[in-house]
Amino acid sequence: xxxxxxxxxxxxxxxxxxxxxxxxxxxxxxxxxxxxxxxxxxxxxxxxxxxxxxxxxxxxxxxxxxxxxxxxxxxxxxxxxxxxxxxxxxxxxxxxxxxxxxxxxxxxxxxxxxxxxxxxxxxxxxxxxxxxxxxxxxxxxxxxxxxxxxxxxxxxxxxxxxxxxxxxxxxxxxxxxxxxxxxxxxxxxxxxxxxxxxxxxxxxxxxxxxxxxxxxxxxxxxxxxxxxxxxxxxxxxxxxxxxxxxxxxxxxxxxxxxxxxxxxxxxxx
Amino acid sequence: xxxxxxxxxxxxxxxxxxxxxxxxxxxxxxxxxxxxxxxxxxxxxxxxxxxxxxxxxxxxxxxxxxxxxxxxxxxxxxxxxxxxxxxxxxxxxxxxxxxxxxxxxxxxxxxxxxxxxxxxxxxxxxxxxxxxxxxxxxxxxxxxxxxxxxxxxxxxxxxxxxxxxxxxxxxxxxxxxxxxxxxxxxxxxxxxxxxxxxxxxxxxxxxxxxxxxxxxxxxxxxxxxxxxxxxxxxxxxxxxxxxxxxxxxxxxxxxxxxxxxxxxxxxxx
DNA sequence: GCATAATTCATACGTTCGTTTGAATAGTAG
DNA sequence: CTACTATTCAAACGAACGTATGAATTATGC
Numbered sequence: 001x002x003x004x005x006x007x008x009x010x011x012x013x014x015x016x017x018x019x020x021x022x023x024x025x026x027x028x029x030x031x032x033x034x035x036x037x038x039x040x041x042x043x044x045x046x047x048x049x050x051x052x053x054x055x056x057x058x059x060x061x062x063x064x065x066x067x068x069x070x071x072x073x074x075x076x077x078x079x080x081x082x083x084x085x086x087x088x089x090x091x092x093x094x095x096x097x098x099x100x101x102x103x104x105x106x107x108x109x110x111x112x113x114x115x116x117x118x119x120x121x122x123x124x125x126x127x128x129x130x131x132x133x134x135x136x137x138x139x140x141x142x143x144x145x146x147x148x149x150x151x152x153x154x155x156x157x158x159x160x161x162x163x164x165x166x167x168x169x170x171x172x173x174x175x176x177x178x179x180x181x182x183x184x185x186x187x188x189x190x191x192x193x194x195x196x197x198x199x200x201x202x203x204x205x206x207x208x209x210x211x212x213x214x215x216x217x218x219x220x221x222x223x224x225x226x227x228x229x230x231x232x233x234x235x236x237x238x239x240x241x242x243x244x245x246x247x248x249x250x251x252x253x254x255x256x257x258x259x260x261x262x263x264x265x266x267x268x269x
Numbered sequence: 270x271x272x273x274x275x276x277x278x279x280x281x282x283x284x285x286x287x288x289x290x291x292x293x294x295x296x297x298x299x300x301x302x303x304x305x306x307x308x309x310x311x312x313x314x315x316x317x318x319x320x321x322x323x324x325x326x327x328x329x330x331x332x333x334x335x336x337x338x339x340x341x342x343x344x345x346x347x348x349x350x351x352x353x354x355x356x357x358x359x360x361x362x363x364x365x366x367x368x369x370x371x372x373x374x375x376x377x378x379x380x381x382x383x384x385x386x387x388x389x390x391x392x393x394x395x396x397x398x399x400x401x402x403x404x405x406x407x408x409x410x411x412x413x414x415x416x417x418x419x420x421x422x423x424x425x426x427x428x429x430x431x432x433x434x435x436x437x438x439x440x441x442x443x444x445x446x447x448x449x450x451x452x453x454x455x456x457x458x459x460x461x462x463x464x465x466x467x468x469x470x471x472x473x474x475x476x477x478x479x480x481x482x483x484x485x486x487x488x489x490x491x492x493x494x495x496x497x498x499x500x501x502x503x504x505x506x507x508x509x510x511x512x513x514x515x516x517x518x519x520x521x522x523x524x525x526x527x528x529x530x531x532x533x534x535x536x537x538x
Numbered sequence: 539g540c541a542t543a544a545t546t547c548a549t550a551c552g553t554t555c556g557t558t559t560g561a562a563t564a565g566t567a568g
Numbered sequence: 569c570t571a572c573t574a575t576t577c578a579a580a581c582g583a584a585c586g587t588a589t590g591a592a593t594t595a596t597g598c
Contacts, residue, residue, distance in 0.1 A: 029546085045414050050586085236510065240506070333576075336574095
């Protein structure tokens with residue numbers, strides 16, 4: 001399995017430590033498979049995309065995927081790795097630069113969010129980084145229940161999340177840390193979902209959005225338009241007023257709508 | 270295909286218009302299949318769940334699904350329909366009650382959000398409405414790229430979205446309508462993602478969240494804890510300061526982090 | 539140019555998929 | 569009981585799945 005890796009190892013041994021030429025890692029076949037896979041996984045999901053779809057559309061032999069990536073799982077991992085390594089190292093670099101310039105002072109919340117989400121959304125403007133295709137794929141895959149996908153993302157994101165969590169703790173000192181973690185959670189969700197773009201809203205109200213915003217923003221990329229809307233929303237949510245904790249007698253506190261239970265059909269015990 | 274429906278039609282004709290007895294629609298086999306499917310679709314996704322998983326786990330014959338629901342797609346639709354019809358009619362009823370009580374005055378933003386998201390989250394507290402299992406399934410399926418799923422949700426949600434959109438327009442008059450639609454979009458995402466719960470954050474920082482919040486909230490349901498955190502975040506995002514539109518010369522306005530491009534690896538043209 | 543490694547190719551393997559079929563059984567109204 | 573409908577069941581269908589194999593082809597180092 002994965003003969004390409006075996007060959008690579010052999011080559012490396014012969015090259016005696018010198019870095020492997022990019023040509024090997026960026027062969028036509030490899031990138032064609034990755035490009036097509038990115039698009040197909042985005043359009044049909046991981047399980048909904050077959051190797052035969054990919055190989056026929058990429059005009060390569062059926063066995064090519066297993067040769068170059070070992071397995072379908074290996075292919076998906078590589079599809080993400082080639083984008084995420086850039087993204088997350090860039091995120092760390094941006095944060096490093098900001099903190100260095102701040103000379104120890106806490107960053108502004110907007111700076112932290114801009115560094116984290118702005119860097120991501122820049123991918124959508126740059127086709128060589130994956131463009132909107134990869135952004136949509138990312139948004140949709142973050143909620144995929146498959147185990148190997150979850151663990152892959154967990155390890156791939158661990159360092160970045162940790163760094164930005166700490167930066168947010170310092171940037172928003174008046175919000176409890178646990179609350180910030182929750183809100184980071186929510187912000188990731190708002191972003192993924194907005195990016196995925198498979199939602200109901202676009203079907204129903206999509207016209208309005210593009211109509212109204214289309215006046216002066218015709219030249220702007222989809223990613224930039226999204227970013228200008230998303231960042232204020234995230235900032236507002238991050239700095240929102242704290243939830244007033246109910247008094248310890250937590251019965252009958254419920255604001256959850258139970259107003260019209262009579263109107264709904266009777267509940268069967 | 271779908272012999273059960275054929276039988277149903279025949280029965281209805283014999284019953285001459287009288288409502289069909291519930292026993293037919295709620296046979297043991299039917300609900301056992303639906304319950305198991307709900308859980309399996311949640312855990313492994315639609316494509317990742319096979320009919321043999323479902324039927325063996327529900328202890329019914331393999332052909333039972335096709336008999337009762339016609340196809341796998343029909344099964345998924347029914348899994349959602351039996352929960353969403355309650356959810357969305359309840360949402361409409363709650364909104365009706367609120368607007369009636371307000372006597373024509375605009376509702377408060379918190380009321381609208383509470384009606385929309387609170388009603389949803391109440392499902393998580395009530396096992397007979399689907400509980401957290403269904404909430405997670407819903408969150409994960411909302412980003413599923415499959416066409417028949419998207420169109421199903423679009424029609425299923427159309428009326429509710431339209432009503433709540435109008436309510437939000439009136440509740441937040443100082444935010445442009447197009448902006449509100451975007452933010453409704455973002456709020457749906459934050460909620461779905463938070464509900465889906467397969468994210469990176471829970472793996473990395475899950476302990477902290479439950480540690481800190483676990484003092485006095487041990488008795489609260491998972492859905493209620495989520496709701497208390499989510500609603501302030503959504504409110505803050507909904508009412509956030511408007512994005513300052515860049516002047517029409519939209520070049521070089523970019524706040525998108527391009528600070529440390531030198532640090533990242535050189536970009537190949 | 540020759541030997542060797544790297545890649546491509548056609549083909550096949552063994553599974554598993556969703557669905558169908560026709561007979562067997564359970565349920566029900568007259 | 570009888571006639572009929574509704575449901576369950578075991579078995580099989582063809583198709584599509586991910587992967588493996590060994591020969592053929594191309595590229596590479598000396």
